[in-house]
Amino acid sequence: MKLKDEEIVNLLTAPQTVEKGLRAMMDAYQSRLYWHIRRLIVDHDGAQDVLQDTFIKAYQNIHQFKSDSKLYTWLYRIATNEALQALNKMNRMKKTDEDAEYHMQNLVADNAGQDAEEIQVFLQKAIQTLPEKQKLVFNMRYYDDLPYEEISKILDMSVGTCKTNYHYAKDKVESYIKDNYSQEF
Amino acid sequence: MKIDIEKLNRKTPYPEPSEDFFKQMQANVISQTVGKNPVVVKKETKVFALDFKWMAAAAVILIGGITAFLGFNNDPEVSMAKQSVIVDSVYKVDQPIQENATNLMAENNTVAETQTEVLKPKVSTLAVASHSKNKVSADRNMAETQSYASETKKKSAMDVEKVLAAFTPDQLKDIDRNSEQDVYLDLYN
Numbered sequence: 001m002k003l004k005d006e007e008i009v010n011l012l013t014a015p016q017t018v019e020k021g022l023r024a025m026m027d028a029y030q031s032r033l034y035w036h037i038r039r040l041i042v043d044h045d046g047a048q049d050v051l052q053d054t055f056i057k058a059y060q061n062i063h064q065f066k067s068d069s070k071l072y073t074w075l076y077r078i079a080t081n082e083a084l085q086a087l088n089k090m091n092r093m094k095k096t097d098e099d100a101e102y103h104m105q106n107l108v109a110d111n112a113g114q115d116a117e118e119i120q121v122f123l124q125k126a127i128q129t130l131p132e133k134q135k136l137v138f139n140m141r142y143y144d145d146l147p148y149e150e151i152s153k154i155l156d157m158s159v160g161t162c163k164t165n166y167h168y169a170k171d172k173v174e175s176y177i178k179d180n181y182s183q184e185f
Numbered sequence: 186m187k188i189d190i191e192k193l194n195r196k197t198p199y200p201e202p203s204e205d206f207f208k209q210m211q212a213n214v215i216s217q218t219v220g221k222n223p224v225v226v227k228k229e230t231k232v233f234a235l236d237f238k239w240m241a242a243a244a245v246i247l248i249g250g251i252t253a254f255l256g257f258n259n260d261p262e263v264s265m266a267k268q269s270v271i272v273d274s275v276y277k278v279d280q281p282i283q284e285n286a287t288n289l290m291a292e293n294n295t296v297a298e299t300q301t302e303v304l305k306p307k308v309s310t311l312a313v314a315s316h317s318k319n320k321v322s323a324d325r326n327m328a329e330t331q332s333y334a335s336e337t338k339k340k341s342a343m344d345v346e347k348v349l350a351a352f353t354p355d356q357l358k359d360i361d362r363n364s365e366q367d368v369y370l371d372l373y374n
Binding site: 018019022023026030031034035038039042044048051052055056059060108111112113116117119120121123124142143170173174177178181 | 187188189190193194195196197198199200202206207210211213214215217218219
């Protein structure tokens with residue numbers, strides 16, 4: 001049985017039920033957060049580390065959570081920050097942005113499942129070419145189907161900016177697929 | 186070719202993680218958070234209000250208790266008598282520690298008499314002195330058999346007599362020859 005956000009927070013804040021609350025929070029959001037992180041990090045092991053850190057941070061800072069916002073919004077925000085930090089660490093190794101982009105595209109190809117559709121692999125490669133903010137807005141809107149209002153809260157930007165970023169991102173992705181997918185077939 | 190990504194199946198090309206993945210992840214998180222800092226439930230301790238009446242009663246009992254403890258068995262004569270038994274027992278190795286006062290007197294007299302006979306006439310001064318002393322102490326012992334002071338005096342005199350009795354007449358002659366007469370004894374005689 002899935003608990004409501006309020007119940008989870010209550011369990012987490014009471015010393016006797018903190019473990020129960022932590023497990024309830026992970027049961028409720030681990031899958032969604034994993035895929036959100038995985039699409040950014042691409043590598044499974046890296047995504048696992050970031051997901052763990054996300055829940056640990058959430059546990060450590062639960063007293064900062066404001067009950068007027070949604071728990072998953074707060075968790076998405078932590079997960080996004082952790083994932084971006086991990087990406088920055090990875091990209092520091094690369095000399096240029098092109099090198100980093102190329103590295104991520106190779107990572108997508110390496111991590112794609114055997115039964116994965118080609119168009120989906122191309123879509124992921126196209127997403128890796130996007131600037132950071134567009135990438136985040138696109139992933140949350142396209143894959144997680146989050147409303148713009150929630151995305152704006154998670155990323156600390158206005159709803160209009162989120163919409164604009166999404167449309168730019170969508171055009172770029174479609175153009176990338178059109179250029180590269182049609183070349184191969 | 187026109188591509189509309191909105192019409193695509195919104196799947197990620199990456200394979201699903203294994204079933205144990207989330208269990209393992211949860212275990213890792215628990216071990217690094219709750220497992221690291223186990224929750225300690227504090228027990229509420231009872232708080233007793235200190236009332237003035239109870240404090241005063243406790244103080245009185247405490248003072249009474251200390252006074253009774255320190256004042257118990259504090260009679261100086263009794264304690265001295267107890268000590269004397271221990272001290273005297275050092276010198277009386279071959280005799281029981283506690284003896285009847287009257288027995289002591291009788292013994293004392295006989296020893297004193299034999300000593301006076303043996304020592305006559307050469308150590309007469311000493312014998313006479315001890316005899317007179319014994320007589321006085323015997324009288325006193327009769328009156329105050331429980332008195333520690335008289336008992337010890339008598340015992341010490343008796344010990345002297347005993348030591349003298351242990352000597353042979355020849356040894357006593359030698360001692361007499363080699364010893365000087367006590368001027369203080371002469372004064373009292």
